[in-house]
Amino acid sequence: xxxxxxxxxxxxxxxxxxxxxxxxxxxxxxxxxxxxxxxxxxxxxxxxxxxxxxxxxxxxxxxxxxxxxxxxxxxxxxxxxxxxxxxxxxxxxxxxxxxxxxxxxxxxxxxxxxxxxxxxxxxxxxxxxxxxxxxxxxxxxxxxxxxxxxxxxxxxxxxxxxxxxxxxxxxxxxxxxxxxxxxxxxxxxxxxxxxxxxxxxxxxxxxxxxxxxxxxxxxxxxxxxxxxxxxxxxxxxxxxxxxxxxxxxxxxxxxxxxxxxxxxxxx
Amino acid sequence: xxxxxxxxxxxxxxxxxxxxxxxxxxxxxxxxxxxxxxxxxxxxxxxxxxxxxxxxxxxxxxxxxxxxxxxxxxxxxxxxxxxxxxxxxxxxxxxxxxxxxxxxxxxxxxxxxxxxxxxxxxxxxxxxxxxxxxxxxxxxxxxxxxxxxxxxxxxxxxxxxxxxxxxxxxxxxxxxxxxxxxxxxxxxxxxxxxxxxxxxxxxxxxxxxxxxxxxxxxxxxxxxxxxxxxxxxxxxxxxxxxxxxxxxxxxxxxxxxxxxxxxxxxxxxxxxxxxxxxxx
Numbered sequence: 001x002x003x004x005x006x007x008x009x010x011x012x013x014x015x016x017x018x019x020x021x022x023x024x025x026x027x028x029x030x031x032x033x034x035x036x037x038x039x040x041x042x043x044x045x046x047x048x049x050x051x052x053x054x055x056x057x058x059x060x061x062x063x064x065x066x067x068x069x070x071x072x073x074x075x076x077x078x079x080x081x082x083x084x085x086x087x088x089x090x091x092x093x094x095x096x097x098x099x100x101x102x103x104x105x106x107x108x109x110x111x112x113x114x115x116x117x118x119x120x121x122x123x124x125x126x127x128x129x130x131x132x133x134x135x136x137x138x139x140x141x142x143x144x145x146x147x148x149x150x151x152x153x154x155x156x157x158x159x160x161x162x163x164x165x166x167x168x169x170x171x172x173x174x175x176x177x178x179x180x181x182x183x184x185x186x187x188x189x190x191x192x193x194x195x196x197x198x199x200x201x202x203x204x205x206x207x208x209x210x211x212x213x214x215x216x217x218x219x220x221x222x223x224x225x226x227x228x229x230x231x232x233x234x235x236x237x238x239x240x241x242x243x244x245x246x247x248x249x250x251x252x253x254x255x256x257x258x259x260x261x262x263x264x265x266x267x
Numbered sequence: 268x269x270x271x272x273x274x275x276x277x278x279x280x281x282x283x284x285x286x287x288x289x290x291x292x293x294x295x296x297x298x299x300x301x302x303x304x305x306x307x308x309x310x311x312x313x314x315x316x317x318x319x320x321x322x323x324x325x326x327x328x329x330x331x332x333x334x335x336x337x338x339x340x341x342x343x344x345x346x347x348x349x350x351x352x353x354x355x356x357x358x359x360x361x362x363x364x365x366x367x368x369x370x371x372x373x374x375x376x377x378x379x380x381x382x383x384x385x386x387x388x389x390x391x392x393x394x395x396x397x398x399x400x401x402x403x404x405x406x407x408x409x410x411x412x413x414x415x416x417x418x419x420x421x422x423x424x425x426x427x428x429x430x431x432x433x434x435x436x437x438x439x440x441x442x443x444x445x446x447x448x449x450x451x452x453x454x455x456x457x458x459x460x461x462x463x464x465x466x467x468x469x470x471x472x473x474x475x476x477x478x479x480x481x482x483x484x485x486x487x488x489x490x491x492x493x494x495x496x497x498x499x500x501x502x503x504x505x506x507x508x509x510x511x512x513x514x515x516x517x518x519x520x521x522x523x524x525x526x527x528x529x530x531x532x533x534x535x536x537x538x539x540x541x542x543x544x545x546x547x
Contacts, residue, residue, distance in 0.1 A: 057544070058546065095278065
């Protein structure tokens, strides 16, 4: 397992769901070590499906998907290096937050130490509520516990699917801070969001998807270009107002590239 | 992983409620018999056996097994099998359980073994709790029954079994009942891999029991040809272990049928689960 391999490499990825729905249509993407990459796009763009394919939950119809240089498939060894919060948290409702974290720790890598659990408890920040049954938690508490589980064992790659949806501002700040801490510790982060301001604030790079295809990628500054904000650039892009040339410019292979082997441009 | 799964399921309120309800049923049955018809001849099962409950504590497990076998035990088995994977899917845990360096077949096997174990506990619990309640209420005496299938208006075929013999025969009968639940278990388990709604998987298991019971020549003479292929009908033959001599006709066919149904349903569950996209 060479660490020179990118955490994520996706080539010509296609996923056809039931009734002929094309969820992904030839997606190419490379995420390099240490990046914080935001996935943006309207509903149905393929963001969640992409993450589920990376996690081995969904099988691609065709294409190549690798995690740390190894093929991504159900049960892949590389999943030991990945933490995730996808489609919301998932815990045993009748167990306490602490029992759930211990259960997750036991199931990850064949067991973790108390230090890992203590660190996760710090991220969850639930105080005495950690002893309460999970089913009594508020939406925000559940997401914080979900993020704590995703960060158990300090994964090398963190996949977060809309981790701030429905949270109040205080919780959003906490989750943003946890993502920044993880990235500072060397974790590569990929997270999807409908809120481009969130991506602009947190991410080093961004990928814009629509209809299962990548329509732009690069550093946040490059994607924003001449626009006041990423929001404005995004709206131009998905509305098709940008000329093919300008789109091509947004797509230019920054550290987030379309294909392995392309030289990263200057940010 | 099996130990962690077992510990988790053991703490599940529905597991405790299901087993608790079965245990309580046997005590409630004993109390009801003690308060009302304990000294009257009771018709038990399809043979039938005619038993005076208050003559021996060992009569209670016979009555309890006959009372629970057609619905409550299949329901308990369907709950344990049907909720095993669909329950994880409904709570969102399935995504995180499978997003690990763990082959799906290992996850499925752990779920299967734990659900099987809990189902077995349910099937064993009923006669055990009933024997305890019965012995407390009516004492440790030989079980005497009239074998309805061998009796005529002029002759009563009386069977008397010593307590130790009764327990051995009840143990064999219970093992037969447990084996007879395999098809229901496997069908509910298959449904559990197909749906994210645990209730649907449980209802499917119970539904198969009901269909099996309804498509019975006793009620619908036109379906006699289906009788020998119904997955749950001949589980009733367990009572024959209490006859003297034991009538085993039809048992081997039924047990073979259980193995075939289990192989087909569990094989389909394994095949599908390997290919299933976890989208929700």
